[in-house]
Amino acid sequence: MTIEPNESVVQVKNLKMYFTITRGLLRRKVGEIKAVDDISFVIKKNETLGLVGESGCGKTTTGRCILRLYTPTMGSIIFLGHDITTLTENRIRPLRRHIGAIFQDPYASLNPRHTAGTIAGRPLIVHHMVNGKSEYDDRVSELFKLVGLDPSMMDRVPHEFSGGQRQRLGIARALACSPSLVICDEPISALDVSIQAQIINLLEELQDRLGLTYLFIAHDLAVVQHISDRVAVMYLGCIVEISNSQELYKNPLHPYTKALLSAIPIPNPALERTRHRVVLKGEVPSPANPPTGCHFHPRCNLAISECAQVNPPLRDVGNGHEVACIRV
Amino acid sequence: MNTLLQVENLKTYFRTYRGIVKAVDDVSFNVNDKEIIGLVGESGCGKSVTMLSVMQLVSTPPGKIVGGKVIFEGQDLLQYKAKGDYMSSIRGGKIAMIFQEPMTSLNPVLTICRQLTETMECHLGMDSHAARRRAIELLKLVGIPEAENRIDAYPHQFSGGMRQRVMIAMALSCSPKILIADEPTTAVDVTTQAQLLDLMKEMVDQHHTSLIIVTHNLGVVARYAQRIYVMYAGRIVESGLSDDIFENPRHPYTIALLKCVPRLGETTEKKKLVPIKGLPPRLIDMPEHCPFLPRCAYKIEKCKTEPVSVLREVGNQHYISCFVDTQEKK
DSSP states (O other): OOOOTTSEEEEEEEEEEEEEEEETTTTEEEEEEEEEEEEEEEEETTOEEEEEOOTTSSHHHHHHHHTTSSOOSEEEEEETTEEOTTOOHHHHHHHHTTEEEEOSOTTTSSOTTSOHHHHHHHHHHHTTOOOSHHHHHHHHHHHHHHTTOOGGGGGOOGGGSOHHHHHHHHHHHHHTTOOSEEEEESTTTTSOHHHHHHHHHHHHHHHHHHTOEEEEEESOHHHHHHHOSEEEEEETTEEEEEEEHHHHHHSOOSHHHHHHHHHSOOSOHHHHHHOOOOOOOSOOOOTTSOOSSSTTGGGOSSOOGGGGTOOOOOEEOSTTOEEOOSOO | OOEEEEEEEEEEEEEETTEEEEEEEEEEEEEETTOEEEEEOOTTSSHHHHHHHHTTOOOTTTEEEEEEEEEETTEEGGGSOTTSHHHHHHBTTTEEEEOSOTTTSSOTTSOHHHHHHHHHHHHHOOOHHHHHHHHHHHHHHTTOTTHHHHTTSOGGGSOHHHHHHHHHHHHHTTOOSEEEEESTTTTSOHHHHHHHHHHHHHHHHHHTOEEEEEESOHHHHHHHOSEEEEEETTEEEEEEEHHHHHHSOOSHHHHHHHHSSOOTTTOSSOOOOOOOOSOOOOOBTOOSSOTTGGGOSSOOHHHHHSOOOOOEEEETTEEEOOSSOHHHHO
16 A cells, blocks of 8 residues: 555544443443544654643543544544544454554563564464465564564563563564554553663654654653654543644643643753743543533633633644634 | 751662562662752662661561661661561651552552541541541642542542542651652653642641652652752662752763653754663672663773772762763763
């Protein structure tokens, strides 16, 4: 499958993913968790879109919808020109090899009983990508080299690897079928500080070499700013701001983005003393019962009475910088 | 400024089947009155074990405090039995600790009230009514709404951030001299992290407590700590005033660590991060030489042949454990 530069790899339109809450013997439906509530975005070829937000804001659910691990409640996901929103399991499988996934916890996402070689090579067999043992072996050792692992480690099992090496193995598995899009769901948050940089650099190198497109999901804004071309900020199932990453950090518009940015401490004491800080009050409300209107208004310092009535859509304020707030 | 807590040459080893793990190896530090210090390092570098050793909470066996002194109020705490009366009066009373995981460090089958009042009844000899009143006050102080009603709730009815607030309230309940916060914010979101740390700072200012923040987050220490100790493989490799450490790091590990974290809003164009080569060492049967040697960019011949350097002064209150003068090579 070839794609033109600048062409979109994924188009997400009005995506909604609700999970039902059931109770009792008859599993009556008693409510809904609106994990993702009407979001739209596009990821272009060779681009990294960062998706940030606090836990429970729906960023992982978004990633899983694109992988079609969930069937969205509403909206559409168009991947390389195919509408994959409602495809059946058998129809989605041939497309899935074009989407790789790297998961958060390199300790839990690798089968402890499989050898490293099997873990990285399994997708090749599932998707019939190789003919014969020798081709398989060649491809697996190629993958190992690609991610900076020694092919002689192929026969080891996950517990013999360090956290960083396991994440490299996870990346090798994601890249096995030469995907166009890789969904990185918090790929570095479980790693040590000195190892995080190695993995970030590896992901950047691989993107340049293989022309990959990333959806980079993380809660660490400093890392997201570093790796992403564009960043989308999520709050309680909605995208509140989306922009080019430099612009977002220099000129954040949405009050939540501002608070989020100012909450992150910078490793520079002199700079820290001079920073203006916005500290949010309260906690994130439950997605089962979100506030009316703009979901952020109960915690917002700019909120007016109108904010409680309408949930504002994203609007363009120039240069592809979109924000969902009526007060800016 | 008075020195409140002085730890000298503390050594805590764990005996395992594979050999002896020197989790804390010759660590010395001190905490002054009304001061916030930061203990920074990657996971497994021994920062938590150091604090557990101060509180004598290291499980024995397999762990054992094999040497050193922990001097608090003129007494060497290590002279007292871990389960003895004196240590019990210190622990929670004069030195309090906030643990890493608010989810697991509260007892799920006891109400918040029971857990908060227990410490006060033990250490301050309050009766249950007075303790309850004080517990409600404390919950209000740490920002829990409807404290009168919520005090009878169970931990599972609280969110992660709220539970950590309860932990802070519990730690402050007996007005300790020193508060140790062991990775207080790893399990919570960034905006909650900011709320909690601001709360802790405020409490420390109000109650004239000293605070030790144990963390791997360099940003957190930059924002709150006045002095910093950097740990690597069970040793303190650099210590100094916060400004000096961040502006002018001198130990190769600190230099490398500061280069490998992406900083918010600092770069205008994509700049490559400089990762630290290799892996943190395994602490089993460590060699005599500097533990950072295999990953060091500044190493010289002397590093391989001689045992690791003792902390030497390189500036005002600034110490490093390294033979190399990194400033010349920079």
